[in-house]
Amino acid sequence: MILAIETSCDDTCAAVLDGDRLLASVVSSQTLFHARYGGVVPEVASRHHLELINTVMDEALADAGVDLGRIGRVAVTTRPGLIGALLVGVATAKTVAFATGARLVAVSHLEGHVAANYLPPGAAEPPFLCLIASGGHTSLVYVEKDRSFRTVSQTLDDAAGEALDKGARLLGLDYPGGAALDALAASGDPGFASFPVGLDRPGNFNFSFSGVKTALYYYLRDAAPALARERRADIAASYQSAVISALVKKTVAAAESLSCGLVCLAGGVSANSLLRRRLRQQSEARGIDLRIPPPGLCTDNAAMIASAARFLPDLPYPERLSLGAQATGLPV
Ligand SMILES: Nc1ncnc2c1ncn2[C@@H]1O[C@H](COP(=O)(O)OP(=O)(O)OP(=O)(O)O)[C@@H](O)[C@H]1O
Numbered sequence: 061m062i063l064a065i066e067t068s069c070d071d072t073c074a075a076v077l078d079g080d081r082l083l084a085s086v087v088s089s090q091t092l093f094h095a096r097y098g099g100v101v102p103e104v105a106s107r108h109h110l111e112l113i114n115t116v117m118d119e120a121l122a123d124a125g126v127d128l129g130r131i132g133r134v135a136v137t138t139r140p141g142l143i144g145a146l147l148v149g150v151a152t153a154k155t156v157a158f159a160t161g162a163r164l165v166a167v168s169h170l171e172g173h174v175a176a177n178y179l180p181p182g183a184a185e186p187p188f189l190c191l192i193a194s195g196g197h198t199s200l201v202y203v204e205k206d207r208s209f210r211t212v213s214q215t216l217d218d219a220a221g222e223a224l225d226k227g228a229r230l231l232g233l234d235y236p237g238g239a240a241l242d243a244l245a246a247s248g249d250p251g252f253a254s255f256p257v258g259l260d261r262p263g264n265f266n267f268s269f270s271g272v273k274t275a276l277y278y279y280l281r282d283a284a285p286a287l288a289r290e291r292r293a294d295i296a297a298s299y300q301s302a303v304i305s306a307l308v309k310k311t312v313a314a315a316e317s318l319s320c321g322l323v324c325l326a327g328g329v330s331a332n333s334l335l336r337r338r339l340r341q342q343s344e345a346r347g348i349d350l351r352i353p354p355p356g357l358c359t360d361n362a363a364m365i366a367s368a369a370r371f372l373p374d375l376p377y378p379e380r381l382s383l384g385a386q387a388t389g390l391p392v
């Protein structure tokens with residue numbers, strides 16, 4: 061039985077996994093604490109993790125109906141993320157493992173996002189192509205049969221989630237903007253305005269989202285205020301459609317070029333309804349099998365960290381005593 065801890069950004073998370081049965085997954089979001097600043101403040105995030113982690117862990121164990129004595133392995137996100145935030149999770153995991161005699165496993169947050177796909181109900185078996193699209197990362201990785209990763213392409217500047225969140229902010233939506241933009245765009249016309257996305261070239265699977273952000277900025281700066289107000293849903297739909305189209309187009313093209321019949325989605329942007337819908341349509345049209353984890357496993361959570369830990373080795377003793385955290389992860 062695995063107890064997993066995830067504190068890489070602003071969600072304090074713990075989960076209990078038994079085989080592939082998820083017994084509990086608790087996510088305590090700090091969003092409201094950071095909303096007044098319009099983004100995550102690293103020092104505030106780590107202080108809140110420190111206050112919340114014991115309660116979140118206790119709640120996960122209570123939900124699962126198990127006590128610490130039954131935990132055989134403790135898994136923790138060690139990279140990439142906010143260093144102070146990561147260190148709270150790492151210190152907690154080391155302490156629990158030391159106190160209970162459980163084994164300790166270090167997990168990359170991005171490996172975790174991908175491993176959300178190894179859990180039911182979708183439970184994908186590699187090899188597959190995975191689009192990782194989150195607040196801080198956007199890449200296409202090929203997951204080999206042995207679950208190792210090979211990077212196919214990545215963003216050369218901003219992540220897709222960053223582009224969606226900043227676009228939402230330019231449109232006057234509250235932080236965090238990704239979900240609010242998705243909701244506003246639902247009632248808009250995606251063909252209303254055109255926002256060019258960088259690297260729109262066949263055969264180039266890398267992403268670029270900094271230009272489309274700037275395009276929205278200039279569009280809103282130059283638009284008549286009344287038009288920008290009245291057509292806000294249409295502008296939101298057009299902007300979101302531009303970002304999502306780039307993700308869908310490159311994912312499908314890369315799958316075809318690699319002759320890969322199975323595609324998975326990972327990361328918070330996979331909660332975006334347009335991405336889910338468009339990728340499903342495009343995959344079906346091409347006979348590609350598409351797996352998308354439920355939204356709760358796409359955004360940050362510890363269930364995905366437990367899932368990844370199943371396929372990773374325990375840290376040896378005594379090296380595990382010096383386990384630390386890294387702000388930047390190895391590229392996946
Ligand atoms: N319900 C939703 N609908 C649409 N988009 C969403 C939703 N929830 C989250 N997102 C998007 O997901 C992104 C956050 O993803 P995630 O939580 O995986 O990122 P992160 O952990 O901050 O970054 P990383 O995983 O790269 O370290 C946001 O940028 C937002 O745009």
Ligand SMILES: [Mg+2]
Binds near residue numbers: 169173195327328
């Ligand atoms: Mg994440």
